[in-house]
Amino acid sequence: MNSLRIYNTLTRDKQIFIPLVAGEVQMRWLRTLGYRVTYAQNITDIDDKIIRRALENGETIAALTARFTRAMHEDAAALGVERPDLEPRATEFVPQMLALIETLEKNGYAYQAADGDVNYAVRKFAAYGQLAGFVADDLRAGERVAANAAKQDPLDFVLWKRAKPDEPADTRWDSKWGTTSTLKMHAAG
Incomplete structure (x- = not known):
């Protein structure tokens, strides 16, 4: 071996x-x-797209994510892909994510922006992008999504979003930053 x-x-x-x-x-x-x-595969069962699709379909977040998870399992089985040993869902670990974000904030790597979102401060982590072979100064903000003026730096990204008035109650969690929703946990490069 x-x-x-x-x-x-x-x-x-x-x-x-x-x-x-x-x-x-x-x-x-x-x-x-x-x-x-140990094969683990996470299930993202809450984010902006899921909330938007559930609202458009007139179904609950849980019903939508259960339907898509079943479809994923069916596709994987048809391809002969083994089921994971562990399949944690993001919403099952919200307290841990909040604690991690709070630690990042305490250590200067995250901040609450003027719009209420909590962002990761990319340039505060000198090794950001190292595994992918790039440096923060080489990145171009707004390539994939519109730049947000509330961010301290255009390269910063959302870890946790504030709740929007039209979002269902089952997408909201109370945190030290107020009522928040739509988790956006990312791995910092």
Whole structure:
């Protein structure tokens, strides 16, 4: 099992694979190499698009996400893809996400903008983008979405959005930043 070499995106070279826990990994394809694998796949069961689609369809968020999750499972089964061992839903971990965002804010990596949203301060994390091979100064804000004037920096992105008046009650959580909705947890590069 110790002859496996994988590409390290941070160092940009191949290295001998050494699992954090001997004999156990968190990547499914390594089962064939004899590792005990825990396959986890998250279900994003709340975001702007889901809220908008549920409102357009006249259905609950839970009904919409259950329908799409079933369809995903059916497609995966038809392709012979194994079911994950763990399938956590975002809404099951809201308190943990709020705690993480609060920690980011306390350490200067997140802030509440004038519009009520809580944003990640990209330039505060010097290594942002390192795994992808880019630096913050090379990024162009507004390429994928419209730039938001409430942000301290156009590159900053939303971690947690304030609740909008037309959003259903089941999409709202109370937090230290007020009533919020639509989680936007991202991995910081």
